[in-house]
Amino acid sequence: MTKITIHEVTKKYADHTALDRMCIDIPEHCIYGLLGPNGAGKTTLIRILNQITAPDSGQVLIDGEALCQKHITHIGYLPEERGLYKKMKVGEQAIYLAELKGIKKAEAQKRLKEWFDKFEISGWWDKKVEELSKGMQQKVQFITTVIHEPDILIFDEPFSGFDPINANLLKEAILNLRDKGATILLSTHNMASVEELCDSITLINNGKSILQGRVNDIKRQHDTHQRELIVRCDDFNKVMSVADTYNNIKVEHTDLPDETKLTLFSESPNELIGRLLEIGQLVSFKEVLPSMNDIFIQEVQSQNQAS
Amino acid sequence: MNKIGLIIKREYLTRVRKRSFLIMTFLGPILMAAIYIIPIMLALNSSNEKMRIAVVDESHWFEDRFNDTQEHTFVLMPGQPIDSVKEMVKTGIFDMALYVPPTQLNIPSNAVVYSIRQVPMEVETYISNVMEKEIEDQKLMANGVDPEIVSAVKTNVNLQIMRMDEKGNEKETFTKVQFTLGIFLAMLVYMFIIFFGGQVMQGVAEEKTNRIIEVIISSVKPFQLMMGKVIGVSLVALTQFVLWILLTGVFYVGFSAYIGISHPDMLSQGTVMAQEISNNDIMSNESVQSIVQIAQSIDFGTIITCFLVFFILGYLLYATLYAAIGSLVDNNTDSQQFSLPITVPLIIAIISSFYIVNNPDSSLAVWFSMIPFTSPISMMVRIPFGVPIWQVVVSAVILAGTFVLMTWIAAKIYRTGILMYGKKLSYKEIFKWLKYK
Numbered sequence: 042m043t044k045i046t047i048h049e050v051t052k053k054y055a056d057h058t059a060l061d062r063m064c065i066d067i068p069e070h071c072i073y074g075l076l077g078p079n080g081a082g083k084t085t086l087i088r089i090l091n092q093i094t095a096p097d098s099g100q101v102l103i104d105g106e107a108l109c110q111k112h113i114t115h116i117g118y119l120p121e122e123r124g125l126y127k128k129m130k131v132g133e134q135a136i137y138l139a140e141l142k143g144i145k146k147a148e149a150q151k152r153l154k155e156w157f158d159k160f161e162i163s164g165w166w167d168k169k170v171e172e173l174s175k176g177m178q179q180k181v182q183f184i185t186t187v188i189h190e191p192d193i194l195i196f197d198e199p200f201s202g203f204d205p206i207n208a209n210l211l212k213e214a215i216l217n218l219r220d221k222g223a224t225i226l227l228s229t230h231n232m233a234s235v236e237e238l239c240d241s242i243t244l245i246n247n248g249k250s251i252l253q254g255r256v257n258d259i260k261r262q263h264d265t266h267q268r269e270l271i272v273r274c275d276d277f278n279k280v281m282s283v284a285d286t287y288n289n290i291k292v293e294h295t296d297l298p299d300e301t302k303l304t305l306f307s308e309s310p311n312e313l314i315g316r317l318l319e320i321g322q323l324v325s326f327k328e329v330l331p332s333m334n335d336i337f338i339q340e341v342q343s344q345n346q347a348s
Numbered sequence: 349m350n351k352i353g354l355i356i357k358r359e360y361l362t363r364v365r366k367r368s369f370l371i372m373t374f375l376g377p378i379l380m381a382a383i384y385i386i387p388i389m390l391a392l393n394s395s396n397e398k399m400r401i402a403v404v405d406e407s408h409w410f411e412d413r414f415n416d417t418q419e420h421t422f423v424l425m426p427g428q429p430i431d432s433v434k435e436m437v438k439t440g441i442f443d444m445a446l447y448v449p450p451t452q453l454n455i456p457s458n459a460v461v462y463s464i465r466q467v468p469m470e471v472e473t474y475i476s477n478v479m480e481k482e483i484e485d486q487k488l489m490a491n492g493v494d495p496e497i498v499s500a501v502k503t504n505v506n507l508q509i510m511r512m513d514e515k516g517n518e519k520e521t522f523t524k525v526q527f528t529l530g531i532f533l534a535m536l537v538y539m540f541i542i543f544f545g546g547q548v549m550q551g552v553a554e555e556k557t558n559r560i561i562e563v564i565i566s567s568v569k570p571f572q573l574m575m576g577k578v579i580g581v582s583l584v585a586l587t588q589f590v591l592w593i594l595l596t597g598v599f600y601v602g603f604s605a606y607i608g609i610s611h612p613d614m615l616s617q618g619t620v621m622a623q624e625i626s627n628n629d630i631m632s633n634e635s636v637q638s639i640v641q642i643a644q645s646i647d648f649g650t651i652i653t654c655f656l657v658f659f660i661l662g663y664l665l666y667a668t669l670y671a672a673i674g675s676l677v678d679n680n681t682d683s684q685q686f687s688l689p690i691t692v693p694l695i696i697a698i699i700s701s702f703y704i705v706n707n708p709d710s711s712l713a714v715w716f717s718m719i720p721f722t723s724p725i726s727m728m729v730r731i732p733f734g735v736p737i738w739q740v741v742v743s744a745v746i747l748a749g750t751f752v753l754m755t756w757i758a759a760k761i762y763r764t765g766i767l768m769y770g771k772k773l774s775y776k777e778i779f780k781w782l783k784y785k
Binding site: 054055088091092093094113116118119120122123124125126127128129137138140141142182185186 | 351354355358362554555558559560562563564565566567568570767769777780784
C-alpha cells in the first residue's frame with residue numbers, strides 16, 4: 042500500500058524552479074532512497090513533506106489523506122543541517138524536543154532512558170550539549186528524531202559525522218525501525234548505503250524525477266551484460282587468440298603471471314567459456330551489475346547533456 | 349500543554365537560570381540605589397576632612413566675613429607676609445592660602461588662592477561669593493544705601509503652576525518632577541526595548557547558526573516559534589523589572605536603616621542633599637509640605653497603567669522586528685548592519701524626548717507620540733504632564749495595529765530567513781519573501 046503520494050508537486054523560487062511536477066509514490070514499510078546531485082530539489086521536497094514550506098501546486102497525500110497539521114506528529118525528521126541548543130542539558134533538551142512532538146513528559150522520559158541505554162550514552166543525560174563530541178550529538182539527534190515513534194521517518198544524510206562502528210549501529214537501528222513498520226525516506230549521497238538499505242529510489246535532477254523504481258529492477262535495467270572471467274593458462278598468446286575472435290571483449294593481466302582477466306559484454310558467454318576451458322582452467326566467473334554510483338553519474342550526466 | 353506554551357517555558361527558564369540574569373538583577377538596583385546612596389556617602393565622608401585655609405587679607409575688608417563651614421576652616425593670619433604663609437602651605441600646615449591685596453572700591457579685586465592640590469569647586473565658589481557680597485555692600489554704603497534695606501528688599505517669588513480642565517478644576521503641577529519622571533520613564537522603555545529586543549535577535553540568530561532551527565520547525569510552525577520566543581523574553585523582562593523594583597525597595601529601606609542607626613544626625617541632612625541632587629533643587633524652597641503636594645499631584649495609577657501598556661506594546665512591536673532581523677543573520681557581525689533600520693527610530697525617539705519634555709503639548713510631541721515606532725518612548729515622556737485620554741487611546745490602538753501588521757511581515761521574513769544560509773541578502777530580495785506561499 043502506498044504511504045506517501047507526491048502528486049505533480051511544483052515549487053518555484055524567485056529565480057529557479059526547485060520542483061517541477063514531481064510525482065513519487067512511496068510504499069509502506071520500506072526504505073525509500075531520495076537521490077540527486079546538490080541543488081536538485083531534494084531538500085525542498087523534504088521540507089514540503091515536513092510542512093516547513095508549501096508547494097505552489099500539486100498535492101501530498103499521507104495514507105490517502107491530504108497532508109495537514111496533524112501529520113506533524115507522524116513524521117520524524119533528521120535534517121542534514123542539524124544542531125542542538127549548546128547551553129542546554131542533553132536530557133532536558135531531548136525531553137523538550139519530544140514534548141514539541143506531542144509526547145507527555147513522563148512518557149518521553151521513559152522512552153529516552155531506553156534509547157540512551159541502547160546507544161550507550163546514559164551517562165550524558167546531565168551534560169551540556171557543548172561538552173559532547175560531534176558523534177555523540179548525532180546520536181542524541183537521532184534519538185530525538187525517532188522518540189515519538191512516528192510511522193514516517195525522513196533522514197537527510199544520516200551517516201555524516203559517524204565513525205564506522207556508530208554508522209553500523211545507526212544502520213541497524215534504521216533497519217529495525219523499518220521492520221517495526223515505519224516508512225523511511227532516506228536522502229543521501231552515500232551510494233553504498235543506498236545499495237545496502239534502500240528498497241526503492243527516485244533520482245532527482247533539476248527538480249525533475251529522472252529515474253524511479255526498485256533498486257534491483259533499476260540495476261537490471263542498466264545491466265550492460267558485463268561478465269567477468271578469470272582464466273588460468275600459462276600461454277597468454279593462446280588466451281589472446283581466443284579473445285581476438287570477439288569484438289566485445291577486454292583483456293587484462295592480473296597480479297598473477299598465469300591468470301588473465303577477460304571482461305565480456307554479451308548475454309551469452311557460454312561459447313567463450315567453452316573455448317577457454319579447452320586452453321586452460323576457469324578460476325572465476327561473475328555477472329557484474331552496475332553500481333548505483335555508476336547509474337547515478339550516467340543518468341545525471343545524460344540528462345544534463347540532453348537539456 | 350500546547351506547543352507555544354512549551355516554547356515560552358523554555359525561553360523563559362533558560363534565560364532566567366543564566367548567570368547573567370542573576371547579575372543584572374542585582375546590578376540594576378545597586379545602580380539605581382547608587383543614585384540615592386552615593387551623594388549621602390559623599391556627604392558623610394567629606395565632613396571628616398576639613399580644609400584649613402589661611403587668610404592674608406591686606407584690605408582688611410573680609411577678615412570677619414569668612415565663616416567656618418563643614419568643609420573648611422578659615423584661619424586669619426593678620427600682618428603675616430604672604431610668602432611665609434605660602435611656605436606653610438608647602439609644609440602642609442594649611443591646605444591652601446587666600447591672599448587678598450589692598451583693595452579700592454573702583455578697582456576690580458584680585459584675590460589669589462595658593463594651593464598644592466586642586467582647589468575644590470565649592471571652596472572657590474564660596475570664597476568668591478563672600479567677597480562679591482562684601483564688595484557689593486561696601487559699594488552700596490559708599491553710595492549711601494543701607495545694606496539692611498538691601499537685604500530687606502530681596503524677594504523670593506514662588507511661582508505656582510496650575511493646570512485647569514474644562515470643568516474648572518485646578519491642580520497644581522510641579523514641572524521639574526514631571527520633567528525628571530518623563531525622561532526617566534522614556535529611558536526605561538528605551539533601555540528595555542534595546543536590551544530585550546536584542547536578546548530576541550540573538551536568540552533567533554543562535555537557533556539559526558546552531559542549525560537546530562530545522563529540527564524545531566518540523567515540529568512547530570515558525571510563527572509559533574517566533575512568538576514563543578518574543579513572549580518568553582517579554583516575561584523575562586517583566587520578571588527582571590519586578591525584581592528590580594522589589595530589590596531597590598529592599599536596598600533603600602536597608603540603607604536608610606543603616607544610616608538611621610549609625611549616623612542619626614545625618615539622615616535628614618543626607619536625604620535632603622540626595623533629593624536636591626537627584627531632583628534638581630526642587631526641594632530647596634519649601635520642603636516638607638511640597639513633598640506631599642508633589643506626591644498628590646502625580647497620578648501614579650495612570651502612569652503605571654500607561655507604562656505597562658506602552659512598554660509591552662512597544663516591546664512586542666520591536667521584538668518581532670528584531671526576530672525578523674535575527675533570522676537574516678548568518679553571523680553576528682551582520683546583525684549590526686541589519687538592525688540599524690530599527691535602532692534609528694528608537695534613537696530619534698530618545699533624542700526628541702529632550703525637546704518633548706520641555707513642551708509636551710507641542711505638535712511635534714503629539715505627532716511623535718502617535719507614530720507607532722516612536723510612541724512607546726515619546727508618549728511616556730508626556731504621560732507625567734497629563735495627556736488627553738483620547739490621545740493615549742488612539743496612540744495605543746495605532747501601536748497595537750502596527751504590531752499586528754509588523755508581526756505578519758516579520759513572520760514572513762522570519763520563515764524564509766531562518767533557512768537561508770550563505771547568501772548575500774538584499775532588501776529587494778527580502779521584499780520578495782513576503783509573497784512566498
